[in-house]
Amino acid sequence: MKLNSLITIILIMGLASCSNTKTENSMAENNALEVLKSRRSIRSYQDKMPEKELIAQIVEAGTYAPTGMGKQSPIIVAVTNRDTRDQLAEMNAKIMGVDTDPFYGAPVVLVVLADKQYPTYLYDGSLVMGNLMNAAQAVGLGSCWIHRAKEVFETPEGKALLKEWGIEGDYEGIGNCIIGYSAQETPQAKPRKPDYVRYIE
Numbered sequence: 001m002k003l004n005s006l007i008t009i010i011l012i013m014g015l016a017s018c019s020n021t022k023t024e025n026s027m028a029e030n031n032a033l034e035v036l037k038s039r040r041s042i043r044s045y046q047d048k049m050p051e052k053e054l055i056a057q058i059v060e061a062g063t064y065a066p067t068g069m070g071k072q073s074p075i076i077v078a079v080t081n082r083d084t085r086d087q088l089a090e091m092n093a094k095i096m097g098v099d100t101d102p103f104y105g106a107p108v109v110l111v112v113l114a115d116k117q118y119p120t121y122l123y124d125g126s127l128v129m130g131n132l133m134n135a136a137q138a139v140g141l142g143s144c145w146i147h148r149a150k151e152v153f154e155t156p157e158g159k160a161l162l163k164e165w166g167i168e169g170d171y172e173g174i175g176n177c178i179i180g181y182s183a184q185e186t187p188q189a190k191p192r193k194p195d196y197v198r199y200i201e
């Protein structure tokens with residue numbers, strides 16, 4: 001083969017691979033946007049433990065949330081143990097003053113706590129919660145933010161749990177991200193309020 005033809009072939013191959021990467025990137029971007037927009041709070045779950053690999057992927061995505069000055073103030077406690085999950089549900093329900101399951105039957109609770117010594121801990125922990133819920137959607141699992149983690153881990157029972165888990169320091173409960181296989185139709189998102197976004201151009 002002549003040198004000229006060889007160079008032309010190499011150039012064409014290079015261009016083709018560039019345009020492939022571009023298409024793949026924009027597909028990935030579209031998928032990401034679709035995940036963000038289609039995630040809804042799920043409030044009914046199948047009695048089926050999600051695969052360990054899926055839980056690991058969700059938790060890993062949580063750890064990549066941005067944090068103030070990159071200090072990584074939050075921690076995630078992935079609870080799959082049935083007794084601990086039930087204990088957390090009971091403590092949460094007690095704070096709410098109800099005797100129903102605040103975790104809606106979800107088998108997994110990802111407890112997010114954040115170290116109060118960092119001024120951005122609340123924002124950091126909330127972003128982790130967002131990542132967890134969106135990651136759950138991305139791998140085909142349902143999720144919901146369940147509140148009152150702050151109050152739960154301020155009780156003597158909550159503090160004892162933290163000790164048992166080897167968590168020392170000034171940690172505040174940010175939220176409980178329940179996950180599992182959905183047992184309901186995905187609800188429709190409420191229409192976004194018309195003045196949600198202002199463009200200053």
Ligand SMILES: Cc1cc2nc3c(=O)[nH]c(=O)nc-3n(C[C@H](O)[C@H](O)[C@H](O)COP(=O)(O)O)c2cc1C
Nearest residue numbers: 039040041042043144145146147148175187189190
């Ligand atoms: C800070 C926060 C606390 C929440 N606490 C609860 C809760 O305790 N129980 C619950 O069922 N949903 C809870 N949610 C879920 C919201 O009710 C839900 O996100 C909202 O209704 C919008 O619905 P969507 O998530 O399907 O878009 C909470 C959400 C946030 C952001």
